[in-house]
Amino acid sequence: MVQFVHPAKEDLTLAGVLAALADPMRLDIVRRLKDKGACASCTDTAPCPKMAKSTLSNHFRILREAGLIRTTKKGVEHQNTLREEDINARFPGLLKLILKLAP
Amino acid sequence: MVQFVHPAKEDLTLAGVLAALADPMRLDIVRRLKDKGACASCTDTAPCPKMAKSTLSNHFRILREAGLIRTTKKGVEHQNTLREEDINARFPGLLKLILKLAP
DNA sequence: TCAATAGTTCAATTATATCGAACTTATGAA
DNA sequence: TTCATAAGTTCGATATAATTGAACTATTGA
Numbered sequence: 555m556v557q558f559v560h561p562a563k564e565d566l567t568l569a570g571v572l573a574a575l576a577d578p579m580r581l582d583i584v585r586r587l588k589d590k591g592a593c594a595s596c597t598d599t600a601p602c603p604k605m606a607k608s609t610l611s612n613h614f615r616i617l618r619e620a621g622l623i624r625t626t627k628k629g630v631e632h633q634n635t636l637r638e639e640d641i642n643a644r645f646p647g648l649l650k651l652i653l654k655l656a657p
Numbered sequence: 658m659v660q661f662v663h664p665a666k667e668d669l670t671l672a673g674v675l676a677a678l679a680d681p682m683r684l685d686i687v688r689r690l691k692d693k694g695a696c697a698s699c700t701d702t703a704p705c706p707k708m709a710k711s712t713l714s715n716h717f718r719i720l721r722e723a724g725l726i727r728t729t730k731k732g733v734e735h736q737n738t739l740r741e742e743d744i745n746a747r748f749p750g751l752l753k754l755i756l757k758l759a760p
Numbered sequence: 761t762c763a764a765t766a767g768t769t770c771a772a773t774t775a776t777a778t779c780g781a782a783c784t785t786a787t788g789a790a
Numbered sequence: 791t792t793c794a795t796a797a798g799t800t801c802g803a804t805a806t807a808a809t810t811g812a813a814c815t816a817t818t819g820a
Contacts, residue, residue: 569684572675572679572755573679605778605779606780607798607799608779612777630785630786630795631797632797645758651750655671699766709810709811710768712808715807730766730816733818734765735767
């Protein structure tokens with residue numbers, strides 16, 4: 555059922571995580587995923603509705619490759635979850651602080 | 658004596674700061690500036706010696722525009738200081754945590 | 761006066777983000 | 791079964807950002 559490659563938590567890099575979170579769109583996606591707690595489809599998590607599908611897809615790819623989210627495919631939708639435990643294990647306190655500081 | 662424009666601390670953005678720190682070279686520069694405590698020239702702070710001067714100069718420009726450093730010119734050298742107080746006032750705890758988590 | 765040093769700016773190449781359009785896959789209705 | 795629809799990805803083109811060497815500016819010191 556898993557259709558995407560996700561890095562092991564040991565492979566998460568600080569530069570990769572910061573670069574991924576440095577984009578307001580992606581930070582917004584991460585916040586929404588955290589708020590929802592569970593899985594969420596890409597469209598459900600889209601920061602703004604007028605963004606091109608391909609752009610949104612690209613943001614999810616970057617978040618995946620940075621190790622911030624895990625994506626599985628079920629039916630026609632993709633289910634994305636925030637990898638909170640992995641992120642916190644690798645970079646304790648970082649995610650929480652950035653989300654707190656974000657406008 | 659001041660030759661560069663620096664944003665007011667209120668103008669620092671989280672996205673800008675994260676993007677600036679997301680580059681390993683720039684994060685290294687910031688760490689060196691913090692370690693030195695006081696001013697430091699660009700060459701003194703260069704992460705790796707084989708990098709092109711223009712590249713180094715560009716990194717300093719990005720750090721300046723993000724509001725992370727202040728640059729003044731004195732004689733033939735540029736003096737760069739980390740804007741710790743401004744950064745901490747705007748984003749409490751962020752700089753310290755990122756530097757702590759960096760490899 | 762003039763060579764040397766510290767940085768910046770410029771031009772060219774390369775890499776990355778954005779968008780619309782085309783494509784793939786799965787669902788659900790006729 | 792068939793076929794339209796919906797969710798995402800991939801592709802091609804354009805625009806913006808990073809890297810480099812070369813040329814330029816400004817200051818120092820011999």
